[in-house]
Amino acid sequence: MKKLKGFGGRNYGKPEKPAGNIEKLQQQMKEQFEKVEQEFEKIEVSASAGGGAVKVTAKCNYEVVSIEYDESLLDDREMFNDLLIAAINETMRKVTEKRNEEISKIVGVGGLPNL
Template structure:
């Protein structure tokens, strides 16, 4: 049999330094990764983030499954409706950014851990 030299200088062929990845083992790894992703998605409902706006005048707490859990605000804000609305929007948008950041971090941990499968 002929030995084939691949890009990057690594040899492939019958003289077996390459790992044996059968179709069944690849499918098993895919199933395990899909199960871990599903478990992570389910856990996002338990993870919470908090964001503030207006120097803490508005505080939004949200779950990482994109549910707003609470909005707290200083009563003085009720006197300026436009500012109140702007601060709520700012705090909710910050909470959404924090959710995405947290989800990305957790997914990165999963992928890094999955590489050791």
């Protein structure tokens, strides 16, 4: 098949070889992302509030695993509620931070892959 040249010297027809390399890189990155997603199910992150009165542990797939709290907090439900929310929010912030850290290892600096 003969390639047709348009105005400005652009080729119309079959794509050049670099597109094949891009597809290969995309496939490798996809496989690495799938592997990291599986690892996120194993990585746990914890945070606490109220000086350790409430501690929340979650996996990096955003699944809360455990909540530990000081029994004396049950006397003041409003404080318990506030500390629980604070601990959950901090845990989710740490999960997001850990996920971004792991994903940046794949994507690399400036969006260039570290393959």
